[in-house]
Amino acid sequence: MDPLLLQLSSTVPRADSVEQLTRPLLEILSTVAGMESTYLTTIDLDNGTQHVKFARNAGDMQIPEGLDVPWDDTLCRRSLDEGRTYTPDVSECWGDSSAARALGIRTYVSAPVRASDGLLLGTLCAASASRQPLAPASEALLQLFSKLMGTWLERERLVAQLSEANERLATYALVDTLTGLPNRRAICDALERALAQAERDGTSVLVGLVDMDRFKGINDTYGHQVGDLFLRECAQRLQASLRGMDMIGRLGGDEFGVIAPGPAVDCARAVQLLEDRLATATVGEFHLRNAQFTYGGASVGVVAVMPSQVSPEEAFRLADAQMYRVKRERRELAILD
Numbered sequence: 001m002d003p004l005l006l007q008l009s010s011t012v013p014r015a016d017s018v019e020q021l022t023r024p025l026l027e028i029l030s031t032v033a034g035m036e037s038t039y040l041t042t043i044d045l046d047n048g049t050q051h052v053k054f055a056r057n058a059g060d061m062q063i064p065e066g067l068d069v070p071w072d073d074t075l076c077r078r079s080l081d082e083g084r085t086y087t088p089d090v091s092e093c094w095g096d097s098s099a100a101r102a103l104g105i106r107t108y109v110s111a112p113v114r115a116s117d118g119l120l121l122g123t124l125c126a127a128s129a130s131r132q133p134l135a136p137a138s139e140a141l142l143q144l145f146s147k148l149m150g151t152w153l154e155r156e157r158l159v160a161q162l163s164e165a166n167e168r169l170a171t172y173a174l175v176d177t178l179t180g181l182p183n184r185r186a187i188c189d190a191l192e193r194a195l196a197q198a199e200r201d202g203t204s205v206l207v208g209l210v211d212m213d214r215f216k217g218i219n220d221t222y223g224h225q226v227g228d229l230f231l232r233e234c235a236q237r238l239q240a241s242l243r244g245m246d247m248i249g250r251l252g253g254d255e256f257g258v259i260a261p262g263p264a265v266d267c268a269r270a271v272q273l274l275e276d277r278l279a280t281a282t283v284g285e286f287h288l289r290n291a292q293f294t295y296g297g298a299s300v301g302v303v304a305v306m307p308s309q310v311s312p313e314e315a316f317r318l319a320d321a322q323m324y325r326v327k328r329e330r331r332e333l334a335i336l337d
Contacts, residue, residue: 018152019054025145026056033109033138035126037063040113040149042122043071050074053122061104061129073099076123079110085142086134107132109139111146115154124149176250178228179235187249187257191312194259199307204262206274207315208302209323210238212254212282213330214295222291229288234281234298241281246274257316258302267304275302299327 015021026038036059042051052067071077078094079087087093087108090100100108109126124146126138174186182190191207198205212234219227231254238256239248246260258278263270283297301323305315 015152018149018156021152022054022149023056025148026054029124029126029138029141029145030056030058032141033126033135034128034132035107035109036061036128038124038126039063039065040122040124041076042153043076043120045071045120048072050076050123059129061127063103063127069099073097075100075105075108076110076112076125079108080112080120080123085109085111085139088131088133103127104129106130109134109142111142113146113150113153115150115157121150121153121157179232179250181235181239181256182247182249184249184251184257187247187251187259188312188316190247190249191257191259191315194261195305195307195310195312195315198261201264203264204267204270204304204306205315206258206260206262206267206270206302206304207319208258208260208274208278208300209251209316209319210256210258210278211299211323211327213297213299213327215254218293222288222293226288226291230286233286233288237281238278241277257319262304271302271304275300278302299323299330301326 022040026040029035030038037055037057039055040053042053043049044051048071049068050071052063052065055063055065057063075087075090075094075097078097079085084093090097090105090108094100105127107128107130111124112120113122113124115121124142126142174182176183191205194205212231215227215230218230231250235248235250235256238258242248242258243260246258248256248258251257258274260274278300279297282295284295286293286295301319301321303315303318303322305318310318
């Protein structure tokens, strides 16, 4: 079997990544074409940049990996626009190219790397600082390799897009779309982690529930759009009242949950401080579209739980019971007033 075919037959099937495919192919291309440097670039047409992804340098001329250059000034762009694969003397053809002068390129060979739909993904190039003839097999090899790399780059791009989409879906699954806060699932997961950490540290966890009193009246009086704006504003005020290590999420409707690291001792003081911060956070004036009103604040219940004694569900039930005790007290005070 021809040594070139033998090398190709062993390289392509074993490749598990673009890099594992590209580096051996660049070496083969360099040998066949007799060029000092061979390299694969990727092109970001939206940002107008070309990036040297992988390079093989066998002489004094060095094409650095990771190099980013403006796409409009590249030899690749010029050769693509003119349909020119091989340029024996770059200085005669494109004497104004600053990129060619900076890299010392005289002989240049390039082929576009495209996706299956024709989208330009990059280029496969070979270059030398001296004038070099184009070997008979070089152009055919360049076209073959550019198609192989196009398939792999397209696969890599699709995998990246799928990964990004999955990350967005995972984020959406844990975020309340109205307020941008973590949702019930996220806050419950965070409480479970906080209890596990507290058990290792020998400390407690502060768990709070915040219920926006008279929210139905705001909805009925001003409409649901103002009601949504009210919840967003309350979410921002509550979050601003917390420390960096604390976490707040929307449990649903007009109810928010809070998790904070607690001390090993003197839990009552820590509970009262957090309860006071949350209780006063939403008190005050609200200016929402054409609605202006004074809000007396939410009912807040905070408890300190020891991780060895309660589950996440029980911790929220305890905070819920405390919140309703506070709500009853607020109602009684309102009646007395």
